[in-house]
Amino acid sequence: MVEKAYKFRFYPTPEQENLLRRTLGCVRLIYNKALAARTQAWYENKERVGYKQTSAMLTNWKKQEDLDFLTEVSSVPLQQGLRHLQTAFTNFFSGRAKYPNFKKKRNGGSAEFTKSAFKWKDGQIYLAKCAEPLPIRWSRQLPQDCVPSTITVKLDPCGRWSVSLRVNDTRNLLLKPVNKQIGIDLGITSLLTTSDGEKIANPKNFNKLYKKLRLAQKSLSRKTKGSNNYHKARLKVARIHAKIKDSRLDYTHKVTTQLIRENQTIVVEDLGVKNMVK
Incomplete structure (x- = not known):
């Protein structure tokens, strides 16, 4: 079994684009606020803040009046954004990467949806809080009997939308050995x-x-x-x-x-x- 990702372009409807842009904005906001909180805790108190603490912060942020719009989008991409921040810090402390940077709006953004935040039905993808399927341009077919486990929606800086489907491919993909x-x-x-x-x-x-x-x-x-x-x-x-x-x-x-x-x-x-x- 091999874990593979298939990337496709899609062209959202105005309603879908509005929802996705709000989702990307909320993911970017939560990521930056958590990064600022972790940086401040270290420089002021020499305290390391982990994923559990930032997840509790997210719960409190949703209760604030000026941040009540966070409840209008799916909570799964927000939690995944905090997990990605934790991975970035793990790579930094291991010497594999530099210190995490703040996300910028002009760079586009991405949002990751796990199985609880999307539905795979009749070869179509229905995201949470979205009634219509994503209008994906299927440039190739997924392997037979493969169901996506994770979906990542991305907007690049030039305004193109794409979706990446992570699947477990059970086919035998080994190449025949050659003597060269x-x-x-x-x-x-x-x-x-x-x-x-x-x-x-x-x-x-x-x-x-x-x-x-x-x-x-x-x-x-x-x-x-x-x-x-x-x-x-x-x-x-x-x-x-x-x-x-x-x-x-x-x-x-x-x-x-x-x-x-x-x-x-x-x-x-x-x-x-x-x-x-x-």
Whole structure:
């Protein structure tokens, strides 16, 4: 059994988008308030605040008059946001990540729904407090007899909605063994060079995208911050960033898939790519 995630684009109705944006806003608010409370407790009293304490804080926040809107959205994404904050602190204390940052509205956001906060019926997803199913564009089918265990709704900075379905795949996905080993040398002028002498070049279409990005950022810097034109220019920059990210992800996914299917053993040198670029 393998745990996999399937990501799809979806286009919410105005009512669904209103509810989802309020949910993302509440998740962001709770995350930031809990992070501020944990930071303040440490600097003032040298006290570590965990998930249980922040969960109790959430209960008290919902009782406040100025925060009564927290009860209008599902409580599950709010609790999951606190769990994600706890994971971020665990990674920080283990030396695997930096100190958690506050979430910003312009970066979009995400909300995680567990089984108690959504319904899977006839191949459609019904989120809590939402009567209609999510209008998902099913670019591929889920494996047969697979039911999502967790759903994550995400809004990226350029305004695209996506949903990620986590399922337990019971199929046998093991590849047939092959008698071939290969070594990979990371490069700068080229993406990588294999021990067979094959060079895989960097994608060429990035030069055009970087030129568009430079012009869009230059236009953004001339706009008055907070104006409508500034908002339009910021979205244009975000869309170009998203296109670069999608192109890079697609290209690397195709290259790595080919390497895995054709080789049994892959050896990669242990180098810091950032140091090589410097």
